[in-house]
Amino acid sequence: MSSLAEITVALGDAVEDSFEKGSDDDVDTWVRVKTSAWRDAASTLREKLDYDYFCFLSAIDWLPSPYGRGEEDPTAERAAIDSTIRQGYTGGATRMQVFARLVNHRTHHGVTLKADVPDDSLTIDSWVGVFAGANWHERETHEMFGISFAGHPDLRNMYLPTDFEGHPLRKDFPLLARIVKPWPGIVDVEPLPGGSDEEGEAE
């Protein structure tokens, strides 16, 4: 039985969607579980299928940045930015998603678990009871994205000062350096003079 099939059976109706990439012996798996099943999914994978190595936990903010890529002239009128939220692999319904990676250290197969974080409460269960190593990762995610983890012992800031306002890795948190001054690195992708090889090949 393939790894994905095993996972789907073990997690049962907690699975919202799944995705697989790669060839036979080198396959990477994504599974999105229900928000309410986030913690149980981790313990099921750990207990039943030996996914005992905790790799990382973090979050993605799927809102396209309202500031663009910071490469435009700041004095010019800003072009309209499409702010429709499109989630990546395994889809989703919310702006924020948490994702984490677990690996079976015997078969070396890894799975990326994802879950939606409800927009109104921005809270999801903590993994600390399942993987002690999730502690710091959840603290980091909390300060960078403002997501709360129910059951986490101590969601203090890891990097930022205690009274810091805002959540830097959210897309609507501006990177001020780019707004004050356009990024000079943009010249890197201008076509070379004297050549019309816009889609040209490197030598």
Next chain:
Amino acid sequence: MTMLGDRQQLAYIASQAADARVNVELETEGMTLNIGPQHPATHGTLRIIARLDGEQVVWAEPSCGYMHRGYEKLAEVRTFPQVTALVNRIDWLGSFANEVPFILAAEELMGIEAPPRAQWIRTILFELSRIANVSLFLGDLGVQLGAITPVFFAFRDREYVLNLIEGATGGRFHPNFDRIGGLKDDLPAGFIDETRVVMRKMRKFCDEIEGLLFGNEIFEARTRGIGVIPRDLALQYGLSGANLRGSGVDWDLRRDQKLPMAWDKVDWKVWTHPDGDSYARCWIRLQEVRESTLIVEKLLDSLPSGPVMAKVPRIIKVPEGEAWVSTENPLGEMGYYVVSKGELGPFRVKIRSASFNNISIVPWLLKGVYVPDIITILASLYFILGDIDR
């Protein structure tokens, strides 16, 4: 506790009981000891807050963030080729190794693969960064435990390796040499012969360090049985590299993962140690430097000819998708989770660095140890500040 022998275990219990008696009799008062952020033994700006009861740590907590540079945010406003210049500075002692997983992730999304010669050279430079990085650890280890000599040997011999990296890439610490689709340049003339000479020198260096440190009675007394990490806890905390293999888990991403690199083209050995203590972690790193020199020599023997760059459009747009690629870096598993939306730059980059996970076990590990052992344990976990804070 299973790692200790019966005699050791009895001695341990006896000493604990003696401590408990002393504490009851003397009614000692707690004291908070602040180590760092500026402290010679923390090699970087890591601050450890420890609450002590006599000489014993009751509670300890590292405080990070003195060097947080926000690379995940910065990467979102860079183009793909520009990101390598950032990630170079995460683990600054083995910079080239930081670039590789990011480039591999971008290549995976684009569906291209570097030509064989580029894969070989990448692997060689990767191993050279490991040698440069870990050899400095071996020297530094001595200093932290009170032996001054090894660090001079380490700085002297690491320079040969840095010269090689500089010769090939132009940068001693920040090569920025890896490109999507291959490498910036081929190897310079004379590199192969020079590398063989240096690899022999590095093996001699390992012998010297082994004689100086690992055969030393004081060193053994300071590291054996100190900071024991049980196997399943190591997995739970996501420790990687020598810290994981030191706890008896036979797992090396170079061997156990399919990547377009050249590690699977030569024979080499993954070293593990069952003890899980500080000595085991240090011993594995020593063996790994030796093993790396052998890997480099074998790769040089089988270096294929051909181009070092695949056909890549000059303006790189990475198709929409998500990719996770991690490699066995000098400090442990370093990986990038790259989300692309088909633009010039990534939509989100999650940088999974080895030291962040490796250090997250410290609050658990420092409970109950004596003050001098704090330094031993931190030294043996081996972290680099840039790799914790990113």
